[in-house]
Amino acid sequence: MKVLLTHGYFIAEDEKEQQIMRPYPPLGLLYISGFLEQQGILNTVFDSTFSTKKDLFNEIENSQPEVLAIYANLMTKLNVLEIAKKCSVLSPNTKVVMGGPDVTYNLENYLKHGADYIVIGEGENTMHELVSFLSEGNDQQPLGISGLAFLDAHGELIKTAPRTKVRDINELPFPNRDAIPLQKYLEAWKSHHGQSALNVSTQRGCPYTCKWCSTAVYGQSYRRRSPEKVVAELKEIQEKYNPDTIWFVDDVFTVSHKWLKAFCEELEKEQVSISFECISRADRMNEEVIGLLKRAGCFRIWIGAESGSQKIIDAMDRRVSVDQVRDMIIEARKQSIETGTFIMLGYPGETEEDIKETINHLKISNPDHFTITVAYPIKGTDLYDEIESIKVNSPEWHLSTDRDIDFKRTYNRKYYDHAVSHVISEVNFHKRISHGKRDIQGLKSWLKSKRARLMMNMYRGKAAKESAN
Secondary structure, three states, X not given: OOEEEEOOOOHHHOHXXXXXXOOOOOHHHHHHHXXXXXXXXXXXXXXXXXXOHHHHHHHHHHHOOOEEEEEOOOOOHHHHHHHHHHHHHHOOXXXXXXXXXXXXXXXXXXXXXXXXXXXXOOOHHHHHHHHHHHHOOOOOXXXXXXXXXXXXXXXXXXXXXXXXXOOOHHHOOOOOHHHOOOHHHHXXXXXXXXOOEEEEOOEEOOOOOOOOOOOOOOOOOOEXXXXXXXXXXXXXXXXXXXXXXXXXXXXOOXXXXXXXXXXXXXXXXXXXXXXXXXXXXXXXXXXXXXXXXHHHOEEEEEEEEEOOOHHHHHHOOXXXXXXXXXXXXXXXXXXXXXXXXEEEEOXXXXXXXXXXXXXXXXHHHOOOEEEEEEOOOOOXXXXXXXXXXXXXXXXXXXXXXXXXXXXXXXXXXXXXXXXXHHHHHHHHHHHHHHOOOOOHHHHHHHHHHHHHHHHHHHHHHHHHHHHHO
């Protein structure tokens, strides 16, 4: 049986991503590929990242796969729908299977727009059983396969029993990195940043409850591979590809201090030297943990903050304090580890005073890097449910993504666009001044900050007038 796996992300279509140029291989898809191979099912991965839709469509038409499996997320949704539609023309006998974080809470929509089957949650075992079922030419519905959704003959949604999560993820094979042109990723990183990078996953699930975060695939759980297994994968990666750095994609890399200590010891035992960056929470860090990270090879750690306002952090159910975040950013930098943090503006209930607190937080903690987004609701999250009654638009599902959904905020959407510019420029100006740099770049940041502030005032005034009317 011909099985073709793809993911619908084309970097050539995204100008912003081309400027950033930090692409990583599609790990989830490569885990599926490796698992299918382990079970004796040959498959092909069409890695779309550095390719084109035309090339993908040619592959579908020429290979006529019996199964086309597509990974879908928020970023790739519209491409995924287009691929499924095109497949029905180019290879009408192909069964289209979709999985990924965006499908779980949009089952009927995806099934009515090109998917024959939806894999809900973790995909390895479900894909294996489904491909085996389809290879038998069975005309019956796969009701006995857990973790599936499909439409019956009358167009009614059928959901099979939930799939039990893989308890011991040590049993899973390494991602099938040989299935894709991995060298292109290394070259892209090297040419744009001077160092190459690859991604590695050590755990599945996240035990925390942040209202805006989706746990649609791996659930609110914590399952981790042993330090021995992770170090074995790192050794293989170094021998085959020799990247300069590693990005651990785990939601909270330091969630287990015991695991981190054992990981350090295993690296030293196997004489594996790595340079890596990761994400953590401030409440799972302290001076000793930061020391362990440094010992293991961490050169940069991203510490979630989301806001400098405790009121907003509490509204998000982050269960961490601004002071903890600030202290851990400062401590990490003290131990010569670069820091990054994430900021979200426009969360329900956020006011201008909260934004000022965020600016103050960034100035005091002084992370080396920070990213800012305007809050948007992802279906299946508590935030999505909370803003349901205050949505101000309802874009057509097949022509939009969750990012296009807007809701009634303290100020209008344009206010927050300028607020993003204001925060970035104000903090960057402060950084230059605090380092004694009074130059043209600092002046530009100052001017951008003032202009953005004026625009914020204008839109805040409009919001006040609208409320009065």
